[in-house]
Amino acid sequence: xxxxxxxxxxxxxxxxxxxxxxxxxxxxxxxxxxxxxxxxxxxxxxxxxxxxxxxxxxxxxxxxxxxxxxxxxxxxxxxxxxxxxxxxxxxxxxxxxxxxxxxxxxxxxxxxxxxxxxxxxxxxxxxxxxxxxxxxxxxxxxxxxxxxxxxxxxxxxxxxxxxxxxxxxxxxxxxxxxxxxxxxxxxxxxxxxxxxxxxxxxxxxxxxxxxxxxxxxxxxxxxxxxxxxxxxxxxxxxxxxxxxxxxxxxxxxxxxxxxxxxxxxxx
Numbered sequence: 001x002x003x004x005x006x007x008x009x010x011x012x013x014x015x016x017x018x019x020x021x022x023x024x025x026x027x028x029x030x031x032x033x034x035x036x037x038x039x040x041x042x043x044x045x046x047x048x049x050x051x052x053x054x055x056x057x058x059x060x061x062x063x064x065x066x067x068x069x070x071x072x073x074x075x076x077x078x079x080x081x082x083x084x085x086x087x088x089x090x091x092x093x094x095x096x097x098x099x100x101x102x103x104x105x106x107x108x109x110x111x112x113x114x115x116x117x118x119x120x121x122x123x124x125x126x127x128x129x130x131x132x133x134x135x136x137x138x139x140x141x142x143x144x145x146x147x148x149x150x151x152x153x154x155x156x157x158x159x160x161x162x163x164x165x166x167x168x169x170x171x172x173x174x175x176x177x178x179x180x181x182x183x184x185x186x187x188x189x190x191x192x193x194x195x196x197x198x199x200x201x202x203x204x205x206x207x208x209x210x211x212x213x214x215x216x217x218x219x220x221x222x223x224x225x226x227x228x229x230x231x232x233x234x235x236x237x238x239x240x241x242x243x244x245x246x247x248x249x250x251x252x253x254x255x256x257x258x259x260x261x262x263x264x265x266x267x
Contacts, residue, residue, distance in 0.1 A: 017025035026051050026130055029140035031122055032106075034157050035150045041112050042146045044122060045157040045196040048105040053132045057100035058088040060207050060252075066129030066137075068107075071262055073261060074123040074143070077113050084108040087259045090203055090227070097217050098139065099254075100130075106160035111146060120146040137212065165259035170231060172196050178246050178265035186235035187244065189215075193228040200256035204230040209248025212237050228253065 027050050048056060050222075057065035072081055085107070091098045105195045113120050123143035128262040130138050174194035181188040189206065218232040230251070236242045246265040253260040 007232075017057055023075065024055055026136060027056070027128065027138050027140065029126065029142050031109075031142045031144035032154055032157060033144050033150060034154050035152055036146075036148055040116050041110050042120060042150075043054060043157060044144065044146055045154070045160060045162075046105075046109060046142065047105040048102075048107075048128075048140075050103055050105075051132075052103070054130050055091065055098075055100050055102040055132070056099065056105060056130045057130050059083070059085055060205050061100060061129070062090075062094055062098040062205075063228055065098040065100055065131070068129075069127040070124060071127070072080055072124035076121040076123075077115055077118055077167065078111055078120050078122060079114045080112040082110040082112075084161065084164060087165055087254065088159045090254060093131075108157055108160050108164075117147045117148055122146055125229055125250045126210070138205065163210065163259040164259060167213055168260070168262045170251075173258040173260065173262060174181070176251070176262055178267060183233060185233050187242075188231065188233050189244070189249075191218075191228075191230045191249075191265070192219050192223075193230075193251065193253070194226075195228050195253065195260065197222065197226060197256040198253075198257065202228060202253055202255045204228075205252040206230065206232055207250040207252075208234070209245050209250075210242060212240075212266065213242060213244075223263075 003063050027048055030047050032045045032047050034042060036042050057067055059067050061067050070079060082231045088099045088101055101190060111120060111122055128138045130136055177192040179190040202220060206215050206218055208215065214235050214237050216233045218230040220230045223229050249265050251262040
């Protein structure tokens, strides 16, 4: 529901253009088998290689993107699959912000088995939005055996894990204050983060625990006291009233070098 507008823009409006062109092999996908971890879980990864000039999207893709959807039916001895998101890039097209990856994406997957100490088979279908001058929905089928005896770390997966945003404590965040207000469009949210200044331009992505709440692109700046301030508006995609759970607010600060992933407000 949250991405209905983006889906219409990327699929319906451009579908005739997509059919009119020979897009060729836009995306190649594989699951990398990775290694078994000390806690019994298995670290694997989805590896996407995109044709030159094409991009795909992050979990919160912005106003002009569609997030990946994962369907793991057909897997064996798999209880859960957790997706670990490396730091994405920010793109602007037709005045709208989108967030994702260009050229290649290695998405680490933490796989938990039903029976400890046994091999697993991870198998499923991934639905993707991929865009260049046009947008084309893609559905890729992937599968791999995750051997219980695998211990060697895959450098490609390890590199993606090293590019995951810092946590709040790792980044030295001292406080996160969230102030809720109202305007003509609905609810407003102002976040005030005591975070050491980075060496590059900073932009933020704000998510909520409610998937039916749409969050506008925040306006972000540094205040005189050095705090990072972001201001945005929120509305329910069905026009309904809603309450904001501050503990479910997720703020990602994107910048060159390591970004920061902050879960929850202090107030």
